[in-house]
Amino acid sequence: MTRQIELEIGGMTCAACANRIEKKLNRLDGVTATVNYATEKARATVPAGLTAADLIAVVEKTGYTAAEPRAEQAPEAPAADPLRTRLIVSAVLTVPVVLLAMVPAWQFDYWQWLSLTLAAPVVVYGGWPFHRSAAVNLRHGAASMDTLVSLGTLAAFLWSLWALFLGDAGMPGMTHPFELRAGTDSDAIYLEAAAGVTTFLLAGRYAEARAKRRAGDALRSLLELGARSVALPDGREIPVEELRTGDLFLVRPGEKVATDGEVVDGASALDQSLITGESVPVEVTVGDPVTGGTVNAGGRLVVRATRVGADTQLAQMARLVEEAQDGKAAVQRLADRISGVFVPVVIALAAATLGFWLGSGRGTTAAFTAAVAVLIIACPCALGLATPTALLVGTGRGAQLGILIRGVEALESTRRVDTVLLDKTGTVTTGVMTVTEVVAEPGQDATRLLRLAGAVEAASEHPLGRAITRAAAEHGPLPPVTNFLATAGVGVRGTVEGTPVEVARAAGGAFPVEIVRAESGAVEGGRGPRGTAAVAAVSDGGGAAEAGRGAGSAAQTWVEVRADGTLLGRLALTDAVRPTSAAAIAHLRRLGLNPVLVTGDAAPVAERVAAEVGVTEVIAGVLPAGKVDVVKRLQAEGRSVAMVGDGVNDAAALAQADLGVAMGAGTDVAIEASDLTLMRDDLTAAVDAVRLARHTVQIIRGNLFWAFAYNVAALPLAASGLLNPMIAGAAMALSSIFVVGNSLRLRRFRPVA
Structure with missing residues (x-):
């Protein structure tokens, strides 16, 4: 016996984090888990005996936080306000540091010491999330994107400290030009790189958090569609959570339907656009089902609750959407495997770059600059965001259009x-059949034929049976049926007023009357859609033996009605094409x-x-x-x-x-x-x-292509000394923003006219 457990994960900063947590959870016996970096959630199928507390303990041992989701609450987007404050402070301090480094004419005496004063808080305070995450990963013998960022920015900062205090970089009048390529000056300082990389990455993470919030807006708005309170027929108003199946409640004009139910009194039009994407209001009356979250655009309704809480259609929609967002494309699973070993490979590549440049005699400064650029440019953020952000936006947009993936x-x-x-x-058709002709055998009464057929079919839920019952009810109350039997593909039979009655396929029409339970289009209580009654053309003595064999028979469905073995006649039914x-x-x-x-x-x-x-x-x-x-x-x-x-x-x-x-x-x-x-x-x-599905997959593939292409193209440039570390940091941040922005294009998806 297995069950599903969902956890909210805290502290993840990249796809490697999600991949590591996923691996740890899957090592537990009988556990199958997926961890979504974009939604910051883990979903696991666990065997009996394992609890959420056991999974939380594993996640915490891995160096992250975990908790069970709060019940009946829309998922929260990643917090952006603390990040925003850290970004603003870092940006204000970084701008003068970068300007002083880029414009030699502005490099007054001791400008380098002012740069140090401004850059130090950026590297320590602004970069603290990266350093803290790197330290946590180090304690657990792991590495992530933050490890690369922390190593790169601290290396640039510590090099600058060494050059300022122990080298010649602290001398008055020292100047050096800003270069896009790796520097070769032994007195070079990289405070602008340390501060600039930190600020660029904070900006990228902030933009990512905002974009992820926008990507999840559709799901949050879906969860917020439900009513907060509900009016009862006795005038009281209670929280919707107190409503139970079978309770009666009111829906006044302009109000939301509190939960799924059936109309027991009144008639109105419901705006279902937020649930189905259909802009045309739907007329409802007594006996019609209504969906929670739809808006009453007309009259007053009294509704009996049929489903509440997690069983409602709205809750099921939200659950389907959220579960869909936890999936991984086949190509994303490959990307996850790559990102799991990517960070150690990059660190090794940075060390090899440093050794190669030192061995080639190009100088310590150039070797150091190239190695730091490799560390910074290679962060695999974009790989981790490629699939989740596209799924967030695509499934959310689908939910808005009434499409659940x-x-x-x-x-x-x-x-x-x-x-x-x-x-x-x-x-293809409406599924609502209508009796269009009743043809009795010579000497038989067409009204009795229809009445007996309608009485038997009243126990059936097939669209044909409901249509016959609906037509018969127009001529008066129907007698009860006993000994009812339905045979799939054949017909129905029962006893009405002591007479055995059969309604079955027409011998000439060769139509199998498929009697099945809960078939679409079933009509309750002898009424058609939105309460419209069916109308049958009744004729006596028309010769049922010939009915259904003319040209018109091909456009109609014919069934035969027998009483005590005697053929009474035939009924013709049609189903309108949508x-x-x-x-x-x-x-x-x-x-x-x-x-x-x-x-x-x-x-x-x-x-x-x-x-x-x-x-x-x-x-x-x-x-x-x-x-x-x-x-x-x-x-x-x-x-x-x-x-x-x-x-x-x-x-x-x-x-x-x-x-x-x-x-x-x-x-x-x-x-x-x-x-x-x-x-x-x-x-x-x-x-x-x-x-929409094809477009979403296309976006996912495009995201992954550009994320891979970025790393493939940028790493050789960095290792060759053709990138300043600060430029590398900006490029890395922009790659993540590009992937998220590309995914957000799905918000503009439009349905066919």
Whole structure:
């Protein structure tokens, strides 16, 4: 028996820190842990017997702090205010030091001593976070980015002290020019490098902290959408935390819906844009579900709570987003392995650079300058930020658009997928069936036919059954059904008023009536979406034997109704295509994906829908269990398959597919089996999901490329003596800022029109 434990980690300064903590945690028996540098969190799957305290102890022994997250609170961004103060002080003191070093004309007598006075607080106070972290790592026999920074700035500062107190650099009238390359003057001092590098790195870390806060804004705003208090029907107002499942609460115009529930009184329009990204308000009335966090734009509602706390859709959305941000791309895992050995390699390279320059006779100053530049330029910050920041922004932006991404593996899958299987009912179509014709056999009563069929189907949750019940309820109350039995792919039967009644596939239409529980589009209480009632065209004596065999039958689904073995007649039903489905499928084609319609409907019905939306490949007559076989067959043909569905009968296929995409109005089991969840009942959301996922992966790969390219290009320059340490520090800080800034481009992602 395993469980998940989440910890907030403190004291991490680079990817190497996260990598080291992760390794320590994974050495515990049965523990699988990931540590995210950007979110400063660790998530571990642990066996029974291990507690959060055990993990915290391991983290603290590694030299960092850890604590369990505070319950029901949005994640905090990295603190920037203390860092801001340290940066301002350092910058004010550093500017004159750099100006004096760069402009020889301003180097008055004893200018070097003024530089020392100004630079010392920068190196000690400004650089204290780097020195403290380096000392902690040293005690644990480890090294990190801070080790490189601390070594480099202290070496430059101590060299300057030696030159000032023991060399000739302290003499009055001493001047030296500022050089971009390594110096060769034995009296050179590097106070501007020590102070400048410290300030540049503080500036980079401050910009990184602000950018990480912006990157996490979407998740924080998602967690803050929920209502803080809720009004009860008796006039009291209580904190939303006190609300329990089954309680009734009020939603007045302009208020947020406190939690997930079902409308028991009233009618209104709900603004769901913050949850689903859909800008058009949705009409709700008695019997309709509502989602916590949506805003009541119209009338007064009385709602019964169905889910509270961590079980609400909003909480589940936030949890999915946060878990997705803990993932690592395959290329990032390679980067982590590299960063784990990168710091020791750089220290060795700096030592080799020092030895080479000394051995070549270029002088101690030039050798020292080149070695310090190597230490400073090689900090692997950008590598550690490449994936987490892009995931933070990408998954957060997805949440704003009603797209929930389970993890980085789902993002990577979108680049490989070439075939999209589209479930018809509830995905391409609205999933809300309507009885359009009732054709009775000669001598049979059409109203009785509809009444008996509606009574039996009242116990079913299939869209066809609900449509029949809804139509029958228009003609009066329905009698109860006993001995109800549903057979998947065949139909339903039961006893109504003492008469055995069967509703099953039409012999001519060859339609398998898939009776499954909680299928998308199920209509409660004999009402259609938002309370609209179905209307059936009822006709007597029309000859049901001929119904469904004409030209019109291909556009309709036919079911037969029998009472005590006698055929009473047939019912025709249709399912409207979503208005945006055709445009969405055209977009999928432009993304290089081949759409395939898969359905349990008969071929004529499926082909009619496919022609309407522009799909050329149709797989019809597929029973619920057969969808998995369809996915497997396509995979065996070498295709990489995405499955888009919404019902219980789609769950296995969603799990089998290379990429499972669940429509948000579908069942919980379908959503649980998917990689991407679309909170909008609109196929264009699937297009946006693929586009966003691919764009995020592209950003991650770009970040990692430039981070690697920066180190590959800069290290030889530094080792060759072509970089002043201060310039190296500025370049290193800018590389991290570039990676974060590149990730923030995802905030501008726009959905298809």
